[in-house]
Amino acid sequence: MTIDEDVREISPYFQVRQTTWGGRACFSSGNIPKGTIVLQVAHFTGSSISYEFRKEVCHNCFAYDNARTMKYKLNYDSVKNLIHGADCQINSKKFLGAGLWFCSEYCRDCYLQIPNIIELIEFYEILLRHFPNMLKRYNTIPEQETKFNSISISESIIQSAWDEIEINWIPRIDNMKATKKINKLPPISEDEYCCIRFVCESLFNLKHMDPHSITQRTFNTLQSNELGKISRFPVLLHFQKLVFQTLYILLPSHLHKMLTIPLLRHILGTEYGNAFGVWQEGEAAESREYFGYWVFPEASYFNHSCNPNVTKYRKGNSMLFKLNKDIKNNEQICIDYSGVLNLPTKKRRKFLADSWFFDCACERCNSELQSVH
Ligand SMILES: [Zn+2]
Ligand SMILES: [Zn+2]
Known part of the structure; x- marks a missing residue:
């Protein structure tokens, strides 16, 4: 058949x-x-370059130059023509570059030519602005991780964790003023930061992809390994919640519409087991660098x-x-x-x-x- x-x-x-x-x-x-x-x-629906390589790998062609920082950063001049409407939160004085580095002007231009890319750049920029504060509050005590990893996981435990977010956390956040919401940003580490960007890129690509395209249809039918993976590493359930909460608080409206708990769970559940590694090109398997992953x-x-x-x-x-x-x-x-x-x-x-x-x-x-x- x-x-x-x-x-x-x-x-x-x-x-x-x-x-x-x-x-x-x-x-x-x-x-x-x-x-x-x-x-x-x-x-790809989403890609993630790990934190240590964020400046050393081109965000368009994934080139790498022996640990040298990529020459071309995103600057305000290169994005200002893309900004339409007053609600874009990118401004000239404070633009940090959205955490995007490129090997050449050509790669930077290619990236900027992706239709609607300003939506993604805007979010990356907002996240980058808040990240230092979130990282500062991140609790690195190993006992914390041991505690999360000792939870025994089942389908219903996962479901009730998300129900708690849906029923209690979201309505609370929705009733807050914007400035108060920011105080509710969870502490996160570099790993969550990279995962948040991965999920956001997936939301962005899925939003703008033809719903009948082969990529979209196959994405919808990908098998989720959520239960298997979280059963093995229960701390991931906590990790996923931090990713969701950060996105929920920081995503501007055009991508916020895309963020639902079932879609986030599908994006992350299918990443486990379906992602390919992004490896350095042209090196033997034993000596090449692992930059991250993509789906x-x-x-x-x-x-x-x-x-x-x-x-x-x-x-x-x-x-x-x-x-x-x-x-x-x-x-x-x-x-x-x-x-x-x-x-x-x-x-x-x-x-x-x-x-x-x-x-x-x-x-x-x-x-x-x-x-x-
Ligand atoms: Zn490049
Ligand atoms: Zn075998």
Whole structure:
């Protein structure tokens, strides 16, 4: 059975089908030679560059220059033409650059040409302005984290945490004056800061994306790993609430409309397990830097194999998926999720189970497990 007639158009080289063993998988549409790029994606719903690399990685092409700060920052002159209407909270005297750095004028211009991008820049700028105060109040006591991690998680615990926000917290905030709301901003760390930007970029992209586009449709059907991930790291539930609260208080109206609890939970729940790493280009796997992560819904149907027939790599702001061997018609197309294929069987399988919540049943694992016994 072919699922979602919809997703057929992802690539002419494979179909996405429901499998007899559960879940979806990609099957080749013919005999395809090694070297073929079976998928190239450039539309991510959200991306996140980690805090330590925020000035060193280009926010358009993800270039990196050996820890040097990118030469081009966003300045007021470059955004002033985009500001329409009096309600934009960007002003010339205090503009901090929205935390956006670029490798070249060209990349900065490309970024500024994204339709409606000022909405995203405005929020980044507001967040950047408030972040130092929020960070100062952040509680780094390890006991705090231990406390949050000792909560036992179930579907209903997660639901009641969000009900509490919906029923008690939101109405309280809605009744406050703007200046008082700001006092309710939670303390956050660099990790929350990056995640808040990731969620905001996702809201922005989803808002302006054609609702019938393949990216939007596949995003809607992505599998959420919320329960699995939060059960393993209960502190994430607290983390998600801080992300929501910050967005709720600081988002200007045009993006605020997009922020709902179910959508935030889908964005974060599907990021767990579906995000790809943003890795340094042109370096060997062992020595390259990890800059952050991004989500490409169309590339989320590939299953994992410890002997994958597709190699994935980044080229600028695209991800490419290239066959590393000839494949036959109807063969399953798989990638490596882990980056740890050199590990011995047990360690590799444990890593996969811990990070992606499945027991790998690929051919290589099966044959290696048999030879262990
Ligand atoms: Zn660039
Ligand atoms: Zn395996």
